[in-house]
Structures are given as structure tokens and as C-alpha cells.
Amino acid sequence: MILRRITEHVKDQNWFAVGLDFCIVVVGILIAFQITSWNDGRSARQLESEYMILLTTDLRTIEGNLSEQLAQEQAIIANARTAIAAINKRESGVDPTQMGHSLISIFGRRTLILDSPAFSEMKSAGRLTLIEDTGLRNRIITYFDGLVRVERILEKNNEFYVEPYSNFLRDIGLGFVALPTNACPSSNVQSACDTSRLAYSVFGSEKIHAAEQILNVPAEDPLWTTMRSQVVWRAISARANAASVEQLLSETHALLAELEAAP
Amino acid sequence: MILRRITEHVKAQNWTAVALDFIIVVVGVFIGIQVSNWNASSTERSLEQEYLTLLSRDIAVIETKLKAQIDHEEGVSNAAADALARINNWTDTADPLRLGETLALTFGRRTLSLDSPTFSELKSAGRITVIRDISLRNQLIAYFEGLSRAERVVGKNNDFLVESYTAYMRDIGLGYVPVSSEFCRDVQNAIQCQLSEAMIETMNGELTHAAGTVLQAPPEDFFWDQLRSQIAYRNIATIGNLIRANEALGETREMSLAIENAQ
Numbered sequence: 001m002i003l004r005r006i007t008e009h010v011k012d013q014n015w016f017a018v019g020l021d022f023c024i025v026v027v028g029i030l031i032a033f034q035i036t037s038w039n040d041g042r043s044a045r046q047l048e049s050e051y052m053i054l055l056t057t058d059l060r061t062i063e064g065n066l067s068e069q070l071a072q073e074q075a076i077i078a079n080a081r082t083a084i085a086a087i088n089k090r091e092s093g094v095d096p097t098q099m100g101h102s103l104i105s106i107f108g109r110r111t112l113i114l115d116s117p118a119f120s121e122m123k124s125a126g127r128l129t130l131i132e133d134t135g136l137r138n139r140i141i142t143y144f145d146g147l148v149r150v151e152r153i154l155e156k157n158n159e160f161y162v163e164p165y166s167n168f169l170r171d172i173g174l175g176f177v178a179l180p181t182n183a184c185p186s187s188n189v190q191s192a193c194d195t196s197r198l199a200y201s202v203f204g205s206e207k208i209h210a211a212e213q214i215l216n217v218p219a220e221d222p223l224w225t226t227m228r229s230q231v232v233w234r235a236i237s238a239r240a241n242a243a244s245v246e247q248l249l250s251e252t253h254a255l256l257a258e259l260e261a262a263p
Numbered sequence: 264m265i266l267r268r269i270t271e272h273v274k275a276q277n278w279t280a281v282a283l284d285f286i287i288v289v290v291g292v293f294i295g296i297q298v299s300n301w302n303a304s305s306t307e308r309s310l311e312q313e314y315l316t317l318l319s320r321d322i323a324v325i326e327t328k329l330k331a332q333i334d335h336e337e338g339v340s341n342a343a344a345d346a347l348a349r350i351n352n353w354t355d356t357a358d359p360l361r362l363g364e365t366l367a368l369t370f371g372r373r374t375l376s377l378d379s380p381t382f383s384e385l386k387s388a389g390r391i392t393v394i395r396d397i398s399l400r401n402q403l404i405a406y407f408e409g410l411s412r413a414e415r416v417v418g419k420n421n422d423f424l425v426e427s428y429t430a431y432m433r434d435i436g437l438g439y440v441p442v443s444s445e446f447c448r449d450v451q452n453a454i455q456c457q458l459s460e461a462m463i464e465t466m467n468g469e470l471t472h473a474a475g476t477v478l479q480a481p482p483e484d485f486f487w488d489q490l491r492s493q494i495a496y497r498n499i500a501t502i503g504n505l506i507r508a509n510e511a512l513g514e515t516r517e518m519s520l521a522i523e524n525a526q
Binding site for chain 2: 013017018021022024025026028029030033077081084085088123124126127128129134137138139141142145146149152153156160164222225226228229230232233235236239240243
């Protein structure tokens with residue numbers, strides 16, 4: 001009896017309506033998923049374009065920072081050349097104060113710090129994939145990896161070549177021959193200028209160097225050979241820094257152009 | 264529509280129809296989710312292939328970089344062997360300038376930098392599991408960890424042995440003997456040859472070394488023992504770097520093959 005009733009009920013069903021309901025459920029779910037996914041995609045595109053603007057701003061800051069670094073390294077190379085020329089012509093007399101200024105103008109380091117808060121955030125939040133274009137994403141990652149590498153290269157150069165040079169000047173008893181205030185705006189050697197300003201404000205008119213004695217030795221004194229070697233290596237580190245910075249600057253320009261051209 | 268029908272069926276106590284409606288909803292939702300999962304999985308597969316292509320491109324770049332490192336280290340090692348032979352057969356008539364040039368070819372470090380933007384992205388975005396094959400995934404992780412170990416090993420060798428060697432050359436007052444373009448034609452050391460070219464141009468003909476005096480000690484002078492010892496340790500660093508770079512090259516070729524097989 002039960003079986004008969006069930007059979008009747010099954011026979012009574014409108015199978016077309018059953019099929020239609022079934023299709024409605026499946027298609028409805030698929031459409032709901034599609035709407036969610038489309039909505040997510042739209043938010044991701046919006047977020048991507050916001051991040052692109054932030055990255056462009058960061059790159060502009062990095063570009064400015066690199067240009068300043070390059071100017072300083074180039075000024076150091078030029079000043080080192082002046083110091084080497086003076087050492088090579090020492091037979092015809094050396095002005096100790098001028099030589100002291102030349103030596104101090106290439107003293108000091110400028111630590112290169114190239115942060116991008118936008119990239120750091122994207123990386124730490126696992127949001128790099130918001131950049132839809134795989135090629136662009138790869139180039140951005142490569143660029144920022146390169147940035148860290150250049151920071152490390154400059155740091156190593158400073159550690160191994162710039163600091164020993166400063167130690168050399170200190171250890172030969174030269175002291176600090178502060179650059180005259182009027183030399184600073186044109187010299188472009190920021191760290192030496194900053195330290196000179198600090199020295200004037202701290203020590204006032206107190207003597208803090210011995211240029212007249214130390215740099216007044218005869219032309220055949222071995223001090224000149226050692227000093228030239230020290231200055232040459234300081235110049236080599238500045239040359240290496242400048243080459244790395246120049247390369248990075250051109251990569252920065254290329255990436256900026258690409259980001260600005262991106263839709 | 265379904266809710267209305269279910270309510271009607273419940274009111275009419277048409278339990279067969281209620282059961283049918285229930286089955287429609289459950290099976291419909293199940294199929295809808297399955298289709299959506301299948302879609303997501305097919306996107307993942309195409310993403311996996313895309314990442315494998317990018318990884319294999321990065322690995323090809325790494326292979327080129329490793330070959331360049333090996334080339335550089337071999338060049339330094341050959342120059343060190345040449346310098347040692349010159350020192351061991353030193354006579355009063357030997358050419359200090361040529362020895363100076365040979366020593367210049369043993370200066371400097373080449374920082375090994377083996378980045379993979381793709382792996383870096385996969386790791387930071389927590390997407391490494393997009394690579395389905397567990398053994399390939401494990402091989403990739405082990406490979407990139409090995410590369411970063413190789414970078415550190417070369418970095419440490421450079422810090423402890425190469426930098427101290429360069430400092431020795433600077434502190435004995437040798438300065439920098441630029442390698443002449445004729446000499447550069449016969450040696451493999453692009454870095455030093457480029458630096459020499461840049462230094463000749465930058466220093467505008469100024470003498471940047473004291474090879475004529477510093478490398479003019481008599482053959483029995485203790486200076487030669489010190490110089491030989493410095494070169495020997497410099498070469499030990501080079502050999503260490505060479506071994507590690509060759510190992511990394513072998514691992515890179517294996518990795519490249521494994522990715523090729525998975526594509």
C-alpha cells in the first residue's frame with residue numbers, strides 16, 4: 001500500500017518543474033559566485049590602482065634620494081682628483097690648509113636608505129598578486145630586490161673603504177680641518193659640510209687640526225705615498241658607488257615610466 | 264519560487280514533494296560548488312604553469328650570473344698565480360708596473376647575488392602550494408635556500424679575505440695601478456678592466472699609484488714574503504668561491520631540468 005502511495009505521489013509530480021527548480025538552484029549558485037568574484041575583482045583593480053599611485057610616489061622619492069647620492073659621489077671623485085693632483089705636484093709646494101680641506105671634503109659617508117612603504121606593505125601582507133600583469137609584477141619585485149642589493153653594496157663600500165680613510169686621517173694626527181662655510185653650498189659634499197658646521201658650533205674658534213704640521217712634511221716623505229693610496233681608494237669606492245647608483249637611477253626611470261603608462 | 268513550493272508542500276503534507284525539493288536544493292548546491300571548485304582548480308593549474316615558466320626564466324638568469332661569477336673567480340685565480348710566479352722569480356730587473364697591473368687584477372670583490380623575483384613572490388604571498396608536486400616544491404625550496412647559503416659563503420669569503428687583501432694593498436701605499444687596455448685583452452677580469460678604464464678617464468692622467476717605489480724592494484726583502492702570503496690567502500678565498508659557485512651551478516642545472524619535466 002505504501003509503495004502504491006509513493007508511486008502515485010511520484011507519478012503526480014511535475015517533473016518539468018523539478019528539472020526547472022534544479023537548474024535554478026545550480027545556475028543561481030554559479031551566478032552568485034560569479035557576482036562575488038566579479039566584485040572581488042573590481043575591488044582588487046581599485047586597490048591595484050591605489051597601490052600603483054603609492055608606488056609611483058615612493059619611486060619619485062627614491063629617484064630624488066638617488067640623485068642626491070650620485071651628486072655627492074661625483075663631488076667626492078672630483079675632490080679626490082684635486083687632492084691627488086696636489087699630492088703629485090707636492091714638489092712645487094703644498095698649501096696645508098687647502099690640502100686639509102681637500103682631504104676633509106672626501107671624508108664621511110652618506111648612507112643610502114631607499115624605502116618604499118607601499119612595496120613593504122604589499123610584500124608583508126601578501127598583496128603583491130594584486131598587480132595583475134605578471135611581467136610588471138616581476139619587474140617591480142626585481143627592482144626592489146635590486147634596491148636592497150645596491151644599499152648593501154654601498155654599505156660594504158663605506159664600511160671597507162670610507163671608514164678606513166676617515167680612520168687614516170684621524171690616526172695620522174691631522175684632526176678635522178673644517179670646511180669654510182662659504183665652500184659648502186657649491187661643494188655638494190653634504191656629509192663633510194654637515195660635520196664642518198657641527199664642528200664650528202661645538203668647538204667655536206678652538207683649534208681641532210694640525211694641518212700646518214702634518215701636511216708640511218717634505219715632498220719625499222713616505223706620508224705622501226700612503227696618503228695618495230688612501231685618497232685613490234676613497235675615489236675608487238666613490239666611483240663604484242656612483243656606478244651602482246647610476247644603474248639604479250636608470251632602472252628607477254624605466255620603472256616609473258612603465259607605472260605611469262599603466263592603465 | 265522554491266521556498267513558496269516547499270511551504271505549499273509542507274502545508275499540503277505532500278512529503279514526497281518536500282523530499283524532492285530537499286534533494287533538489289542539496290544536489291543543486293553541491294553541483295554549483297563543484298563547478299565553481301573545478302573552475303578555481305583549472306585557474307590554479309594555469310597559474311602553476313605560468314609560475315613554472317617564470318621560475319625557469321629566473322633560473323636561466325641565475326645560471327648566467329653563476330657562469331659570470333665563475334669566470335671572474337677564474338680570472339682572479341689566474342692573475343694570483345701569475346703574481347705569485349712573478350714574486351717567486353723576482354729579480355732586480357723585473358718590471359714593477361707589470362706586477363702592479365697583475366695585482367690590480369686580483370683586487371676587488373664580485374658580490375654574488377642570485378635573486379628569483381618569482382620565488383620571492385610565491386614565498387611572500389604564501390602561494391608556494393600552487394606547485395602541486397610536493398617533491399618538486401621541496402626541491403625548489405631547498406634549491407633557493409642553497410643559493411642564499413652560497414651568497415652568504417661568498418660574501419663572508421669576500422669580507423674576511425678579499426677586503427683585508429685590498430686593505431693591505433692600500434695601506435702599503437701602492438694605490439691603484441690601472442690595467443692597460445693591451446693587458447686587458449689577454450685576461451679575463453671584466454670588473455677590473457672596466458674600473459681601470461674608468462679610473463684612467465676620471466683621474467685625467469694623474470698618477471694613482473706608487474708601483475715604482477713600493478714594488479721595488481730587493482728580492483731578499485721580507486716585503487715579498489708578506490705580499491706572497493697576502494696573495495695566497497686572496498687566492499684561497501677565490502678557490503672557496505669557485506667551489507661554491509660550481510656546486511650552485513650544478514644544482515641550478517638539476518633544478519632547471521626538474522622544472523622542464525614538470526611543464
